[in-house]
Amino acid sequence: MMKRRIISIAALLFLALYPVTFGGSSPYHSAIMIVLGIYVILAISLDLLVGFAGQISLGHAAFYAIGAYASGILTVTYNMSPVGAMLVGLSLSGVIAAFIGWSVLKLRGYYLAMATMGLAAITHTLIIGMQSLTGGASGLRDVPPFRIFGISMDSYVHYYYFVWAMVVLVIVCCLAIIRSPMGRTLMAIHSDEAAASTLGINCAFQKTSTFVASSMFASLAGSLYAHYMGFLAPDDFSIFTSVHILVMVFLGGVGTIYGAAFGAMFLKLLPELTHTFQDYELLGNGLILIVVLVFMPKGLWGVITAVGRKLKLTGDAISEGNSE
Amino acid sequence: MTTNGNDILRLKNVTKTFSGVAAVNDVSFNVNKGIIKALIGPNGAGKTTLLNMISGLLEPDSGYIYFEADTISHSPPHEIARCGIGRTFQLLRLFTANNATVLDNVMLGANNKLKPNILKSLFLRAQTNKAEKSTREAAFEILKLVGLENAAYLSPLTLSFGSQRMVELARALMSQPKLLLLDEPASGLNDAEVDEFMETLLTIKEKGVTILLIEHNMKVVMNLADDITVIDFGEKIAEGNPHKIANDPEVIRAYLGDDHIGERD
Amino acid sequence: MDISQIIQFTFSGLTLGSIYALMAVSLSIVYKVSRVISFAQGEFFVFGALTMITLTGIGVWAPLAFALSVLMAALLGSIIEQALIRPVLKTTLGTVITMTIAISLALRGLALLLWGRGSHTSATFSSGEPIRILDAALQIQVLWIVGVTGAALLLIWLFFEKTMLGIAIRASADNPVGASLVGISIRKVNLLAWSWGSGLGAVAGMVVAPLYFLQYGSGVLPMVNGFIAIAISGLKSIPAAVVAGFFLGFVEAYSIGFVSSQFSEVIVFTVLIVVLQIRSKAASGAGFDEKGM
Numbered sequence: 001m002m003k004r005r006i007i008s009i010a011a012l013l014f015l016a017l018y019p020v021t022f023g024g025s026s027p028y029h030s031a032i033m034i035v036l037g038i039y040v041i042l043a044i045s046l047d048l049l050v051g052f053a054g055q056i057s058l059g060h061a062a063f064y065a066i067g068a069y070a071s072g073i074l075t076v077t078y079n080m081s082p083v084g085a086m087l088v089g090l091s092l093s094g095v096i097a098a099f100i101g102w103s104v105l106k107l108r109g110y111y112l113a114m115a116t117m118g119l120a121a122i123t124h125t126l127i128i129g130m131q132s133l134t135g136g137a138s139g140l141r142d143v144p145p146f147r148i149f150g151i152s153m154d155s156y157v158h159y160y161y162f163v164w165a166m167v168v169l170v171i172v173c174c175l176a177i178i179r180s181p182m183g184r185t186l187m188a189i190h191s192d193e194a195a196a197s198t199l200g201i202n203c204a205f206q207k208t209s210t211f212v213a214s215s216m217f218a219s220l221a222g223s224l225y226a227h228y229m230g231f232l233a234p235d236d237f238s239i240f241t242s243v244h245i246l247v248m249v250f251l252g253g254v255g256t257i258y259g260a261a262f263g264a265m266f267l268k269l270l271p272e273l274t275h276t277f278q279d280y281e282l283l284g285n286g287l288i289l290i291v292v293l294v295f296m297p298k299g300l301w302g303v304i305t306a307v308g309r310k311l312k313l314t315g316d317a318i319s320e321g322n323s324e
Numbered sequence: 325m326t327t328n329g330n331d332i333l334r335l336k337n338v339t340k341t342f343s344g345v346a347a348v349n350d351v352s353f354n355v356n357k358g359i360i361k362a363l364i365g366p367n368g369a370g371k372t373t374l375l376n377m378i379s380g381l382l383e384p385d386s387g388y389i390y391f392e393a394d395t396i397s398h399s400p401p402h403e404i405a406r407c408g409i410g411r412t413f414q415l416l417r418l419f420t421a422n423n424a425t426v427l428d429n430v431m432l433g434a435n436n437k438l439k440p441n442i443l444k445s446l447f448l449r450a451q452t453n454k455a456e457k458s459t460r461e462a463a464f465e466i467l468k469l470v471g472l473e474n475a476a477y478l479s480p481l482t483l484s485f486g487s488q489r490m491v492e493l494a495r496a497l498m499s500q501p502k503l504l505l506l507d508e509p510a511s512g513l514n515d516a517e518v519d520e521f522m523e524t525l526l527t528i529k530e531k532g533v534t535i536l537l538i539e540h541n542m543k544v545v546m547n548l549a550d551d552i553t554v555i556d557f558g559e560k561i562a563e564g565n566p567h568k569i570a571n572d573p574e575v576i577r578a579y580l581g582d583d584h585i586g587e588r589d
Numbered sequence: 590m591d592i593s594q595i596i597q598f599t600f601s602g603l604t605l606g607s608i609y610a611l612m613a614v615s616l617s618i619v620y621k622v623s624r625v626i627s628f629a630q631g632e633f634f635v636f637g638a639l640t641m642i643t644l645t646g647i648g649v650w651a652p653l654a655f656a657l658s659v660l661m662a663a664l665l666g667s668i669i670e671q672a673l674i675r676p677v678l679k680t681t682l683g684t685v686i687t688m689t690i691a692i693s694l695a696l697r698g699l700a701l702l703l704w705g706r707g708s709h710t711s712a713t714f715s716s717g718e719p720i721r722i723l724d725a726a727l728q729i730q731v732l733w734i735v736g737v738t739g740a741a742l743l744l745i746w747l748f749f750e751k752t753m754l755g756i757a758i759r760a761s762a763d764n765p766v767g768a769s770l771v772g773i774s775i776r777k778v779n780l781l782a783w784s785w786g787s788g789l790g791a792v793a794g795m796v797v798a799p800l801y802f803l804q805y806g807s808g809v810l811p812m813v814n815g816f817i818a819i820a821i822s823g824l825k826s827i828p829a830a831v832v833a834g835f836f837l838g839f840v841e842a843y844s845i846g847f848v849s850s851q852f853s854e855v856i857v858f859t860v861l862i863v864v865l866q867i868r869s870k871a872a873s874g875a876g877f878d879e880k881g882m
């Protein structure tokens with residue numbers, strides 16, 4: 001436990017000092033970290049639903065879109081404050097997730113995957129279709145930078161701190177859920193809903209509430225993205241986006257919060273670090289994922305923690321348990 | 325609806341049909357509070373279907389099921405569990421996702437009293453942490469009762485079949501049920517394990533829990549059951565204490581003329 | 590409402606319906622045998638079409654190119670089943686779905702490298718002016734599409750009903766244990782199912798290529814519509830999948846025609862969600878089971 005505390009503190013220190021040390025040379029590095037942070041939130045929130053509650057969802061992009069466009073539209077067209085717009089996005093996502101989740105989560109397996117895919121597709125189409133509101137295919141422009149307590153975050157460095165503060169918040173929330181009786185409840189639902197219900201677990205309610213939480217985090221990521229990009233295009237919120245996030249989760253290690261975060265960072269950094277041509281990215285992603293799925297059932301993070309255990313960095317297997 | 329004050333469970337004319345075939349046909353019986361009642365009968369006679377309907381996983385097509393003062397015929401399983409009915413399964417249904425341990429399985433039994441949810445986990449941290457601690461302690465107590473306290477942090481899949489059975493029993497006990505439904509709890513156990521199991525059941529009965537069990541092992545049934553209901557082809561064909569049942573011609577016929585009841589399995 | 594318009598939409602419905610029927614059948618065969626719905630099925634649509642275009646481009650005789658492309662797709666499908674699907678079959682459903690997604694990414698990425706981002710189209714199977722019915726134009730290729738679809742479906746029907754191998758496959762789909770007890774090799778059966786499935790996907794792509802511009806990502810939408818069709822048909826029978834595919838094709842054609850192409854997507858997906866809701870209500874009465882199918 002002590003060792004894990006040290007690692008957490010080290011990570012937080014790294015994050016706090018990043019812009020003035022490694023990233024200090026150019027705002028470009030802060031920008032990369034902002035994008036990473038947004039995808040970490042997306043991956044972790046999806047993992048809560050897929051890895052812990054065991055519900056396959058290809059609809060995450062829908063709520064990412066709702067958050068993004070709520071923030072975009074309300075700040076651009078209605079001059080609302082970014083914080084207000086973000087809260088509206090969160091509420092909207094929560095309510096929609098509650099309603100749609102309640103009926104969609106009655107489905108299992110492939111049918112659930114298809115229905116959630118339909119969700120993402122419908123949202124994508126509606127964004128393009130409701131042109132007067134969303135700017136349609138040409139996109140929504142001139143989204144102002146985020147502003148909170150009167151401070152406008154027009155520099156990447158400032159926004160970087162805000163985004164990663166949000167990332168830490170999301171991680172803390174998800175860990176709080178997972179390391180509590182609720183986390184165990186999700187595991188039960190994941191394993192066997194019928195048996196779980198005979199223990200007094202209201203599976204429909206718990207699945208829906210997890211779906212709501214997960215969707216609201218995605219909405220948060222969307223709002224953060226809107227103020228970072230300044231511009232929203234519908235194609236950034238399609239089924240392919242949902243798939244991309246799912247790939248991150250499985251690459252990193254489904255069912256572990258840090259694994260999902262790692263997967264997000266890995267997949268986003270890989271093209272940066274290897275300077276691959278964009279055209280190879282798709283094939284590369286597919287092949288890496290295939291390799292991970294066949295040879296590393298616990299994902300890349302699973303491999304890293306296994307190595308860490310060998311080097312006695314993260315404690316022994318038994319106390320590791322499922323308190324990831 | 326009249327209730328005999330002594331009955332904890334009453335089934336009245338319960339029928340369940342699958343694709344035109346009646347798996348359970350107009351079955352009625354009562355379970356007195358505090359006893360051990362056995363449901364016996366040949367395989368496929370409909371006993372598990374009855375248990376599934378009592379625990380809410382299936383709904384009867386007609387008839388009624390009463391638990392204490394409530395009508396639970398069409399209640400959802402989680403509500404029935406919260407009323408105080410716990411169960412085990414014929415084909416084990418332990419939780420194994422996300423590196424679940426034996427302890428995790430047992431601690432989940434506390435859910436019907438704790439009622440955890442996301443909001444509590446996020447905003448009532450102190451309270452949930454305290455609950456976790458006391459749940460863990462109580463879970464260890466129950467694991468000691470079934471002799472598995474050393475296996476607490478292992479995955480259930482590493483245990484023997486008999487031990488896995490005990491984990492499921494511990495999990496059901498954790499929910500502090502008033503009525504415990506057991507589906508063939510002794511099947512797959514060797515003789516020594518069966519004896520241990522019978523002792524455990526008696527201890528549970530002493531704590532005031534009513535037990536309704538489906539069982540093929542006649543040693544268990546004849547020695548432990550206070551009352552027996554015999555089901556064949558979805559219908560009740562006999563009811564009474566072990567001595568009466570052992571000599572009932574209908575029962576003997578149902579087991580195909582064996583003069584040792586139950587040996588056909 | 591113009592009668593010619595309705596006729597025109599009907600032709601378009603026939604085209605779309607044929608593609609979706611083929612995709613739905615291809616998905617159904619794979620599912621019935623291996624219990625996997627492959628999210629990679631759309632890529633065979635593209636590979637088939639683009640391979641045939643390349644082959645005819647270098648002068649290969651069209652029917653031969655057609656046959657070779659089908660074979661190539663079938664081979665690809667069987668390799669994928671053996672090397673990639675089998676290892677993950679025993680893991681969780683999420684892993685299986687993600688594996689087929691990974692395969693689709695890899696195949697799409699490969700298609701991108703092989704054929705670039707540009708669109709390609711192919712020559713029609715035969716030349717000739719469109720047939721005029723009132724003011725509507727029926728492209729000759731549409732006749733080819735319906736014809737080839739019909740022939741492919743007939744072949745499948747014959748195979749599964751009349752050949753020993755086909756009957757064996759159906760048997761193992763219904764009862765894997767029993768089938769293996771009588772000596773049917775489940776491995777071979779799975780392999781065949783995947784080959785059939787990918788071959789059919791390729792046929793769908795090739796037959797419709799002359800009418801559209803296809804690029805590396807064009808397989809996704811037909812596959813998604815295939816999903817919708819099998820959700821409607823319930824994955825139980827092949828004929829139902831065919832009917833559902835055509836039904837969907839007509840729904841889409843009329844939606845595009847009478848509403849708009851944007852909202853036709855919304856309509857189609859709403860149909861999906863509604864159908865799934867109805868299914869889940871029907872399923873929950875019969876008892877509890879985990880797979881949800």
